[in-house]
Amino acid sequence: MASIDTLLDHVMPRTPRLTVDLARLEIRQAAIRFCRESRCDRRTLASFNTVPADPLYVLTAPADTAISEVIGVALDEEKIDPLRPDEIPANAETETGTPSHYGYRPKTGELQLIVAPSVVQAVSVIVAVEPSASTTVLNDWIAQRYGRDIAYGALAELLEMPKKPWSDPQLSVLYRGKFNTAIADARDEADKGMTGAATRTRPVFGLR
Template identity: 25%
Template sequence: MATIKQFLKEIRLDVANCPGPVMENAVLNALVAFCKESRFWIQVLDPVDIVAGTHTYNLVVPSAVQNARIHELYTISAHGEPLFPQTADQLDRDWPSIQQIGFIHNFLTSKPWREYSHAQPRLYHQPTRSTVRIVAIPTKSEVGGLLMTAALYPGSTSTTVDDEIFEEWRETIGWGAKARLMMMSKKDWSDANAATAYAAAFTQGTNDAKGQRMRDFARDNKQHHRARSYY
């Protein structure tokens, strides 16, 4: 893991007389924005036991990154089979057609999706960032049967971030931090014009990171015959 302080050398020379804690806070805020928008920080979560009759499960980050927060699930499988994302509104609207095309289990049921049960779930949605609901309600238990990866972002007390972000995107994070600092008014380091330029560079860098992560997922999806809507 890379520390927040390691990013300071990317910004220190351009924000003269800026206190260290202020620079660190700007770096942290830039990292949060970068991670949420790009979904670049992907972490394997600890396996979760599937319990028959239980449809909703808590999402917990591993202890090694305990100060990070889950932005959204990236991949999820149950009993070795991939699950596909839906929102609750999509399920309410599309449940009949989902069944009719044979996507679920090749037969129709009169039960709504919230009550439908089967040995093999096929879909999931996230009621909150810290929970996932699988559809159908599982009728079969399995120790460690729910495998997930998730996009993370640093929490408010985080002092570290994934090494890959520092190695590949520290300049982008520096741009984001400098944009935030230079937007401050009446400071020795204030510079509205430079802030605008750095903000644009940060946005472009973040979009580049997002594109790279999407290409990585598409390649993995092709190799492992998985599918997921990326949003």
């Protein structure tokens, strides 16, 4: 893992009298937004087995990350499709059978299989993750490949602050444009599988 401090050199020279603590905060926030919107940091979680009649399974994010989105789910190596919250039937938690869809509840971190499984099946999950709100580190390859782009996002926020020694609204617009373009490019690469295979990790799974 790479320290957030490795990106300070991209931020501090452009922001006179900025404190290191504020720089770290804005770098972290920019990294969170970058990873969340680009979905570039994808992890293949360790597989687990269903429990008959239980549709809900808590997914625990890898260390120093939070789950942004569930990208894909497979049961016994057969992919199933996602549903939006408003598409999930009211009886999805009580009906049993062979799950054909899934949903994800970000507030509770629960993966919902739709419908509840009637037999034991192996579940594989791919997620997109973002840095946690308290982390001081970034994935090495994120820092190496996108570090400068993340710094652009931090600078966009900092330079937009009014009445600061480093305030520069016009330059903020420039950096924000670079940041947003980088997010879009990273998302395109991730969706096309150009950023490499998803990293395998071993989080803790638990029942509701």
